[in-house]
Every structure is written in C-alpha cells, then in structure tokens.
Amino acid sequence: MNLTDIQSKIEDSLANGFVDQKIAGSEELMPQFIHNGPGDTMLLHIERELSHCSSFTFAIAFITEGALTSLKVKLADLATKGIRGRILTSTYLNFNSPKAFQELRKLDNVDVRIAENNNFHAKGYIFDHDAQHYQSAIIGSSNLTEQALMNNYEWNIKFTSYDNGSITEKLIQEVELAWKQATPLTSDWITIYSENYQPVVRAKSNANKIISANKITPNAMQREALNNLSEIRNSGAKRALIISATGTGKTYLGAFDVANFQPKKFLYIVHREQILDKTMDSFRQVLSDEPEDSFGKISGTHRDMDAKYTFATIQTLSKRSCLTQLNPEEFDYILVDEAHRIGGETYQRVLNYFQPEFLLGMTATPERMDDFNLFEMFDHNVAYEIRLQKALDEKMLCPFHYIGITDYEKDGVVSDDTSSLKWLVSDERVDYIIKQTTYYGYSGDCLHGLIFCSRKDEAYELADLMSKRGYPSKALTGETPQSKRDEVVDELEQGKIKYIITVDVFNEGIDIPCVNQVVMLRNTQSSIVFIQQLGRGLRKANNKSYVTVIDFIGNYKNNYLIPIALTGDKSRSADKARDDLEVRQISGVSTVNFSEIAKERIYQSINHTSLDGLTVLRDDYKNLKHRLGRVPLLCDFQKSEKVDCTVFADKCQNYYHFLLKMKEDVHLTAGQEAILSFVSIELMNGKRSVELLLLNELIKHHGIFAKRNLKTLMTKQQIFYNTDVSRSVERVLSLEFFQKAAKKKYGNEPVVLIEDGIYQLNTKIIDWLENDALFNSLLTDAIHVGIIRANKYNQDEQFTLYHRYNRKDVCRLLCWDSDTSSTIYGYRVRDHECPIFVTYAKSDQIDSSINYQDRFINADTFQWYTRHNVKLDSKEVTNIKDSQTTIRLFIKKNDDEGKGFYYFGEVQVKETEQQEFQVKDDKVEPIVRMILQLDDSAQYDKYLLFEK
Incomplete structure (x- = not known):
C-alpha cells in the first residue's frame, strides 16, 4: 500500500466521522465514540488496536492490577511478535498501589515511567502503525481500571492521524516531553514509594449479608429462598434442597430459615470437623438472642447431646454408639451441608434413623456421577438455585480473571492426555509454570495459591521442585490424613507456604477465602469439576479484589469444555460453544482471556467433538x-x-x-x-x-x-x-x-x-x-x-440481528412458496428479496472460481462479489439493485460452523463496479463488485469476529 492510498483512506474515514457518515471509511481508521455499551467496551477497542499496532504508548493516571491482568495475555502475545510499548502513569492522589507498579515491572515488552508531578491526570492510549505511517489514539475518560474498561459509563473518542498531521505532531510532542521528564520505574523507586504510600480507602460491600445496627439480616437472594422454603413447608412438604454456588451465603441462609422455623431442637450435619466452629459462629450471629449454652457439638472430641442447636460431623454422628443415645424424633429440623454426599452409607444410616419434621439439604453441585438420586431424597423439592453466573451477577462472589494459555511446549510437543511424569515435572516445564504464574500474578500482598494437577506423583514431585525454586509448596492427595490437610491449609492461610498442590482433593467442601490464584495443570475432566475448582478462589476476603485463574491448556480432547464451563452453557450446541469461546466478559469485571494458540486448540477441540453425543x-x-x-x-x-x-x-x-x-x-x-x-x-x-x-x-x-x-x-x-x-x-x-x-x-x-x-x-x-x-x-x-x-427472537420482525439462520430458515421466513435452500448457494433474488450468504474465511481447498474477497470494510460497509460470469447490465444485477429489492446479509466465519449464518440485517447497494475474475486455466470471466451499506452498524464484538 503506498502513501497516497493510506492518506486517502484516512481522509474518507475522517469525513465519515465528522462530515458525512455515507462516505465509506475503513473501520480501523474511522473516528469512533466509545462508552461501554452492549458488545462495545473500551477493553475490546484497546485489545483490537494492540492486535494491529507496531508499538504503543499509554498515558494513564490510574491503573489497577485487575485491569493489567485483563491485558496481560494480549501483551504476552505481542511480546512473542517482538512488539513493544510504553506506559506513562502517575502517583496522582496515591491511587496506584505499590503492587500495581510491581505488576507493571513484570511486562518485559513494556517500558514504564512515572510522571511525578501532582496534576498528571491523562487518559490516552496511542497505537503506532509504522508500516502505514499513521497513529490511532483513544482519548477520553477511561483510566486503566476494570470498571472504566468494561462497566462504567465513559466517554472516549478514537481517532486516526497521518504522520504529518498537525494533531499527530502535537500529540507526539506532548507524549515525548512528558516521557522525557518522567522517572523510569525501578525496584528502588517502588521501595521508596511503598514507604510513603497511604492507600486510598474504598468502600467494601458484603453481598452475603446485610448488617443493621443490631443484627444480621438476609440479602435479596436469601429472602427469595426463605420465602420459597416457607411456601414449600406450607404445602405440607417435609424436605427441600437448596442449590447454591460456593460463597453465596448458604450457611447464613440456613440459619435464617432455622430462625423462621423455631425448632425445639436442631441438627446441622457436616462432613469435616474443621468447619464446625465457623458454622456455629454464623448461627450464633443470626440467633443472637439464644444463650451461649444453646449451641453444642457432636464430633471426635465433643458429645453435647442436650444442646438446642447441635452441630455434628457425619463421622461421629453415624457411629451406632452415638446414634443410640439420641431419640429418632430428637430433632424437628435437620440441615445437611454438602448434601450431594448423602448417598454414602454413613449419611444413609443417619437419615434413615432420624424422623425430623423438616429436612433441608444444601449443595453447590447436585449433579451426581453415580446413580444415586439426590433429588428423590428431598422429594424433588428444589427451593432455590443460584449458580456461578447468577452469583457473580449478584456480586456475591469475588470476581475472577481467567487466563487460558498454552502448556509448556518443546520441539512441537505439548502436554496431552498421555504425558509421562518425566515430562510433567521436567525442569523446563516447572520453570515455565513459575514464569507464567509469576507474570499473571494475584490480587493482594501475599500469594495464596492452589494448584490442581493430574496425578499424585506429579503433585508430590511438583511441590518439591517448586519449593526448591523459592515457592514453598505442599502436596495433598486423597491419601493425606485429614489432620495433615488441616495443618497444610492453615500454613497456606498464614502465608508459611505459597501453594497447595492437589489432585482433586479440594474440588469441594473446603473453605479457604484467602486463595487468590488458582492454577490448573490438568485436563478439564468435566464442567462440574472445572467450576468446583474455579470456585475454590471465589470467596470474598480482605485484601483480595479478584482471583487469578491460570489454565495451562495442552492438547487435551476435552478442551471444548472450557468455554462451556465458564459461561455455564449446557445447550450441547456446537454453534453456542463457538460463541462461548468469544466471550470476554462473564459478569461485572470477571474476564476470560485466551492466548492465540490456546484459543485455536479449544476451537479445534469443539470442531472435532460431538457435543450432542x-x-x-x-x-x-x-x-x-x-x-x-x-x-x-x-x-x-x-x-x-x-x-x-x-x-x-x-x-x-x-x-x-x-x-x-x-x-x-x-x-x-x-x-x-x-x-x-x-x-x-x-x-x-x-x-x-x-x-x-x-x-x-x-x-x-x-x-x-x-x-x-x-x-x-x-x-x-x-x-x-x-x-x-x-x-x-x-x-x-x-x-x-x-x-x-x-x-x-x-x-x-x-x-x-x-x-x-x-x-x-x-x-x-x-x-x-x-x-x-x-x-x-x-x-x-x-x-x-x-x-x-x-x-x-424479536417476533415483531422477520429476523433478529446476530442470531443464526440456515438457508431453509431464510426461505421460510422470507415467505417464499417453496424451500429452494439446496440451490441458493451464495445468494438468490426472488420476490423482491435477496438474501446473501457469506462464508467469511474460505477453505484452502475451495475452488478458485468461488474464492471471492467478501469482507467488511468497516462496521457499516461490506464488500461483496456476485458469482463470476455476471455483468453490470445483467438481469441478476439489475434485480439486486432494484429499489424494490430488500437485501439481507448473513455471514458465518467458516465451514466448520455448520449451516447457521449470523444475520447482520438489511443492506443497501452503495456502489457497483465491473471487474474481471481469474478462474481455472488462466480463464478470465466478468464479476460484479458491490459495496453494501448496512442499515444497522455491526455491533463491535460481532464485527471483530470477522475482522481479518
């Protein structure tokens, strides 16, 4: 592309934005207004610009660790391509924490400097395109914080300027002057800053409970569940089940319901003794009017048989010597924690013995791998259900940043389902793991990590190797005694060790709120297990604003489960799974980030798996x-x-x-x-x-x-x-x-x-x-x-934007007399309707006679070609251009995506041009190029799906 071409494109793009939107500009060059709307966030625009730039400079006053984490995968991909950048930030208002500066130091391909004047409040993102001699910039109200990039209502303008444009010259002068006057970020600088740093006090929320002047009261979720439980009991039911994600206040909910029920005697059953005291404390807070001696334990060291509120471990309670001391009608209300376990012999012995007026079960994972019917045990009464996505929406859980990166690779070999122990614990792989976990980091001042691996011998060996490298770690497996597990968890909480390395032991039933980094070094076995392991880090805790989840993705056949699990998608639809892979924002500020290679592995896994088997x-x-x-x-x-x-x-x-x-x-x-x-x-x-x-x-x-x-x-x-x-x-x-x-x-x-x-x-x-x-x-x-x-679907319209339709759907919805889908191919003009079907990325094996360059010019404009051997004055082209003809654009990425095409709405013919097309044997045939104007600008995230 010569200079005249790019100048012309910039002129057209500026004219589109500031003079006449009918002038076709190139999407990457057009001025754009960004305010964090549906499918169009500041984060998407920054990532898109990073993907195409030759270098970049951010001049940003405020930066948070979480926002950096959201961009680290993209920055790492740029580093592999040799692309560098600069970040100029500040100490203004003491907003930036020392930890944020430490995270900036980890960016190997980014130089960082500090503007130490007291009024640096810039918010600008500048992207260089050296080969084409232009710069793009986004300037406005968005700092580099999670809320500003995704959720806040912000005002930002993106614009492009050629090298010799006056605005570019002024912008470069200001950036270079500020950069020259700024102080390089060094470890010594951070040490001095830390000594004088006074953190900004920010309001904290607790979604699990509302504390009034005198006592704890239920939140909105708990009130709804309590009402449902009351209605179930009023209907005469004796049993019910609550399904609630870990960290959503199940214990308090149980206490609130017990307070409503007012039992003469109550029994709470758990499967681990170490959570008894925490559970009792929660009940004491809710039942604050009850005397202290109303609460008692039945466990390995306690036999408080006469307490009004009894908290028991299943191991002790199920012993016949213990059961026989209690009357079958001793308790009128029994609550079973982790209720999915009740198919076991000990639980069945206890529940068959007692005859309460009401039995409540609570679990985060009711799905069973065995044949036990948990729902039948509770008479199929599900009082309330809140899963991960809803809990995140309600801000009950700690946000997370999921990082999907490729596992260690050497000479084209990467971890797979059959990798040997020698490979899994090789020095090179361990070094790689430490490098990645250090780079992506964690929220807070101290690392509290949990690593899930695939084998016991791997866990023990990995713990030893990481400890020797300065990351004290201990392995826990199913063979580890409970007392040892408790001891190791305590060491993690106190910061004596950095990692617990385990093989599925902590999938459920463990409460370690301090966990701020979850590492997955194993194949995703199932969506259930994936969410269980992810959930280990989602409890809210002081000094933790998010949890980092790092997934090392090898050549695993189950990779397709990852986007499905993250989005909670159970549709069994391959099209929906591919859509899930493009999701960047789960809820609030929780994000999903895949490296380019990892994303391609998952995409191939989806294509080669029968999701609806x-x-x-x-x-x-x-x-x-x-x-x-x-x-x-x-x-x-x-x-x-x-x-x-x-x-x-x-x-x-x-x-x-x-x-x-x-x-x-x-x-x-x-x-x-x-x-x-x-x-x-x-x-x-x-x-x-x-x-x-x-x-x-x-x-x-x-x-x-x-x-x-x-x-x-x-x-x-x-x-x-x-x-x-x-x-x-x-x-x-x-x-x-x-x-x-x-x-x-x-x-x-x-x-x-x-x-x-x-x-x-x-x-x-x-x-x-x-x-x-x-x-x-x-x-x-x-x-x-x-x-x-x-x-x-929008039933008041024939088609709904960005939903998928196959050719037969279109024939029916266009009210054609018959199904001609088998002969439509790329388009068909009939009854003043012309649906156009575009497969965006043509297969390498496709016949050259139909390999056209159909593509988006920008989010408003699409370049499309007719079939070859068609001329401007042909009846076909005349019918398409007829003002009475409605043209509709349907696009899919490639043939791997099945029969469905995304609907991008109605389009108008803006320009037509006669061209020649090269077919087989050096034969040239006429073809018509059309520029189509979209009636509705393509939603930005959907446009990015098809950007080359």
Whole structure:
C-alpha cells in the first residue's frame, strides 16, 4: 500500500466521522465514540488496536492490577511478535498501589515511567502503525481500571492521524516531553514509594449479608429462598434442597430459615470437623438472642447431646454408639451441608434413623456421577438455585480473571492426555509454570495459591521442585490424613507456604477465602469439576479484589469444555460453544482471556467433538429425570436450560426417538411420528412463532380456528404478520412448501387445511390427540417448547440481528412458496428479496472460481462479489439493485460452523463496479463488485469476529 492510498483512506474515514457518515471509511481508521455499551467496551477497542499496532504508548493516571491482568495475555502475545510499548502513569492522589507498579515491572515488552508531578491526570492510549505511517489514539475518560474498561459509563473518542498531521505532531510532542521528564520505574523507586504510600480507602460491600445496627439480616437472594422454603413447608412438604454456588451465603441462609422455623431442637450435619466452629459462629450471629449454652457439638472430641442447636460431623454422628443415645424424633429440623454426599452409607444410616419434621439439604453441585438420586431424597423439592453466573451477577462472589494459555511446549510437543511424569515435572516445564504464574500474578500482598494437577506423583514431585525454586509448596492427595490437610491449609492461610498442590482433593467442601490464584495443570475432566475448582478462589476476603485463574491448556480432547464451563452453557450446541469461546466478559469485571494458540486448540477441540453425543445426552436426561421424579419433557429441558431442545431434533428427529434410545416404554405409530418430526425439525426452533401459535390454538379449539382470529392474535402479541406470512404459514402447514423427500418424511398429508377462512387440523391428528395421551403430550410439548424458544427472537420482525439462520430458515421466513435452500448457494433474488450468504474465511481447498474477497470494510460497509460470469447490465444485477429489492446479509466465519449464518440485517447497494475474475486455466470471466451499506452498524464484538 503506498502513501497516497493510506492518506486517502484516512481522509474518507475522517469525513465519515465528522462530515458525512455515507462516505465509506475503513473501520480501523474511522473516528469512533466509545462508552461501554452492549458488545462495545473500551477493553475490546484497546485489545483490537494492540492486535494491529507496531508499538504503543499509554498515558494513564490510574491503573489497577485487575485491569493489567485483563491485558496481560494480549501483551504476552505481542511480546512473542517482538512488539513493544510504553506506559506513562502517575502517583496522582496515591491511587496506584505499590503492587500495581510491581505488576507493571513484570511486562518485559513494556517500558514504564512515572510522571511525578501532582496534576498528571491523562487518559490516552496511542497505537503506532509504522508500516502505514499513521497513529490511532483513544482519548477520553477511561483510566486503566476494570470498571472504566468494561462497566462504567465513559466517554472516549478514537481517532486516526497521518504522520504529518498537525494533531499527530502535537500529540507526539506532548507524549515525548512528558516521557522525557518522567522517572523510569525501578525496584528502588517502588521501595521508596511503598514507604510513603497511604492507600486510598474504598468502600467494601458484603453481598452475603446485610448488617443493621443490631443484627444480621438476609440479602435479596436469601429472602427469595426463605420465602420459597416457607411456601414449600406450607404445602405440607417435609424436605427441600437448596442449590447454591460456593460463597453465596448458604450457611447464613440456613440459619435464617432455622430462625423462621423455631425448632425445639436442631441438627446441622457436616462432613469435616474443621468447619464446625465457623458454622456455629454464623448461627450464633443470626440467633443472637439464644444463650451461649444453646449451641453444642457432636464430633471426635465433643458429645453435647442436650444442646438446642447441635452441630455434628457425619463421622461421629453415624457411629451406632452415638446414634443410640439420641431419640429418632430428637430433632424437628435437620440441615445437611454438602448434601450431594448423602448417598454414602454413613449419611444413609443417619437419615434413615432420624424422623425430623423438616429436612433441608444444601449443595453447590447436585449433579451426581453415580446413580444415586439426590433429588428423590428431598422429594424433588428444589427451593432455590443460584449458580456461578447468577452469583457473580449478584456480586456475591469475588470476581475472577481467567487466563487460558498454552502448556509448556518443546520441539512441537505439548502436554496431552498421555504425558509421562518425566515430562510433567521436567525442569523446563516447572520453570515455565513459575514464569507464567509469576507474570499473571494475584490480587493482594501475599500469594495464596492452589494448584490442581493430574496425578499424585506429579503433585508430590511438583511441590518439591517448586519449593526448591523459592515457592514453598505442599502436596495433598486423597491419601493425606485429614489432620495433615488441616495443618497444610492453615500454613497456606498464614502465608508459611505459597501453594497447595492437589489432585482433586479440594474440588469441594473446603473453605479457604484467602486463595487468590488458582492454577490448573490438568485436563478439564468435566464442567462440574472445572467450576468446583474455579470456585475454590471465589470467596470474598480482605485484601483480595479478584482471583487469578491460570489454565495451562495442552492438547487435551476435552478442551471444548472450557468455554462451556465458564459461561455455564449446557445447550450441547456446537454453534453456542463457538460463541462461548468469544466471550470476554462473564459478569461485572470477571474476564476470560485466551492466548492465540490456546484459543485455536479449544476451537479445534469443539470442531472435532460431538457435543450432542448420545452418551452426554443420556447423562443430561438421567440427571433431569432424577430432579423431576418423572420422565422429562422438552419443556423441562428448555426451562432448566439443560439442553437446547433443537439438539434432540438434530440428533434424533424428534423427542420420541430419543425416549426410545433411553429405553422408555413408549410407542407411536409411523404417522404420529411423522407429524412429531415435522413440528420438531421445522417449527420448534422458534424462529417464527406463527405456525406454533396457530397449532396451539387449533389443539385448544378442537381442530377449528378462524383465520381472522389468528390475525387478531398476532396483532395482540405484536408478532410480525401480513398477507405474505399468512400465505407462507398455510403452505408450510399444508407441506406444499417442502420438497418431495421432506413431504414424504412428514406423512405426505397436510397438517392443517383451510376452507372458507377457517383453519382445520387434520382429522387424523385430532383423533390421535383425543385418544393417545403419549402423542398428545409429545406434540403439545414440542409446540410449547417452540413458543418458549421464540422468546429468544424479536417476533415483531422477520429476523433478529446476530442470531443464526440456515438457508431453509431464510426461505421460510422470507415467505417464499417453496424451500429452494439446496440451490441458493451464495445468494438468490426472488420476490423482491435477496438474501446473501457469506462464508467469511474460505477453505484452502475451495475452488478458485468461488474464492471471492467478501469482507467488511468497516462496521457499516461490506464488500461483496456476485458469482463470476455476471455483468453490470445483467438481469441478476439489475434485480439486486432494484429499489424494490430488500437485501439481507448473513455471514458465518467458516465451514466448520455448520449451516447457521449470523444475520447482520438489511443492506443497501452503495456502489457497483465491473471487474474481471481469474478462474481455472488462466480463464478470465466478468464479476460484479458491490459495496453494501448496512442499515444497522455491526455491533463491535460481532464485527471483530470477522475482522481479518
């Protein structure tokens, strides 16, 4: 690219931003206003600029450790490419902590200086592009803090200037002058600063409880759970289960409910003695009016059998010599902590012995790997459920910064599922681990780390090697006695050791609030275990504003589980898993960061894994059946967000087929199954709800429903509906829309007929509905779940921005007479509609005759090519350019992403140009290049998905 080209592009981009937005500028050069809106945060813009710059300079007054942690992966990737930067910051208002300056010193490819004048309050991010002779800058209100980069309502302007532009010259002069006058950041400087540093006092919140003048009161989550428990008891229920993520105040919730219940005698059962005292203290705070001697323990050293509030370890309580001292009706309220353990023999012995008025179980992980039905034990009464994402949203947990980086690699070899111990504890790998954990750091003044590894011998060897390198560490395994575990945990809390290295021992049931760094040196076994291990660091604690989670990602077949676990996605959809991989912000200031190589490994794992395999679906089905106490319906899956209902249609054509695979005693005729497949495959996705609502009304009204009433219903529910939609719905439900093979699969008979303005359900279907309870249940379930799923879409419009649609979906929603999806290929002009389907990254194996350079020019403009052998004056191009033609743009990243395309909205033809296209054997054919203007600017995070 010559200088004239880049100058011209900058001129167009500036004109777009400041003169006329119809002038097409290049996205990377256009002025932009950034205020932290949906899908468009300051963090995204900074990362994007870093990805394309040759060097950078940040002039930022305030910097926090957490914000640096969010950028460290990107900065590390830049370091591997030899790209350096500068950060100029300050001591203004004593905002920046000594620890933040220490973290800045860890950035090998970043030079840091301190402006020590008392009025340095700059907030500017400058990115050099030496090869193209321009600079981009973002200047405004955002400091380098988590809130300013992601959550706060900020005002920032991004702009670009050529090297000889006056604004660039002035900006460079100011930066260089400030840099020259600033003091280099050194260890000695930090030592002096630390001696004189007075930290800024910031308000702290405690989401687990609200403290009034006299006593602790429930927070919003606890109030809702308490109301549900009261309603369950009022209904006559004797048992209930609370599902609540670690750190969300389960103990206080239990105490509040006991206070409401006012038992004559209460029993709290735990599985570890060392948490008894903490639990008792929590209850004492809530039950502050009770005398001290009301509280007692039954444990290895205590036998307080007469206490009103008794706290017992299961190990002691389950002994027959202990049980026989207590009456089976001794306690009218029993609470079991870590209730997922109650399938064990000791728990069963205790719970079969006692006969309380009410039994409450509490657990963070009700899912079981064995066949024990936890939900049945509590009569399927789930009083309340709060999982990780909701707990983060409610600010009950400590935020986290997840760092996904590649494991140690040498000569192209990296850790995998079969790595030997010699490889896992090699000096090179241990040095690499220490280098990365040191670089990504932790919140607070002292490291309290927890490392999960894959094998016992690895844990012991790794603890020894890290200790020898100056990081005192101890290994704990399943073989370690409980007393030793308690001793080691105490050493970690006191800072005597830096790391506990374990093999799954601390997946659950351990409370170490001080943990500020979690390191994963093993394959992700399951989403459940991943969240359990992540959760070890999420308890709030003094001197800890976030937890750093460092995941060393090797060539593991289960890598696909990582984004699924982080986002809480249980849909079993590969498309959704790929979307999860792009998520950068989980909740609040919790972030997800993958190095480029690690991200590619996960992407390949998703592509090579059957997320909807029958084995995993069987597990999901069994877990939900246990929870409900009956055969689940699709609505149950959808409401509980366990599996996307469309997975069953894709995998088995209908849910009936799946139930057969689950060995359920069900039977439908071939005709019934054909109708069920039709609704499941074609309608249940909810992308248009009209057919579903019409079928629902026909079933409710014994097979008869007036056309005028459907129009009234659509108007009332504000659903997109016109004459074309009415005609399309009739062709879909009569099966006329479908090709011959599909008609045969769906029974070859109309599902719905229309006569004299009256819709009539096929009489066979009416008969089946009235006389076959199973068919009635499965068909109405498929219809209802489709209506539920329709809430994901804007039903008052034909299409919803940034949702996925395949070619057949588009044919139906555009109200075309028939399904021509098999012959659409890149685009089709029909009935004044032109959907364009773009596969952004063409495969290396793709035929050169269709390898066009379709791409975003900027978030408002898309460059698109027609098929080759097409001229400007052809009927095809004329029809596309016709003002009556509506053009819609659908894009997917590559062919790995299945049949679905993201919808980017309607576009207008802005420019057309006749060009020549090189095809096989040096043959040249005409082709038309079009510049398309998007009616709705592409949301920034979606635009970044496709930026080359």
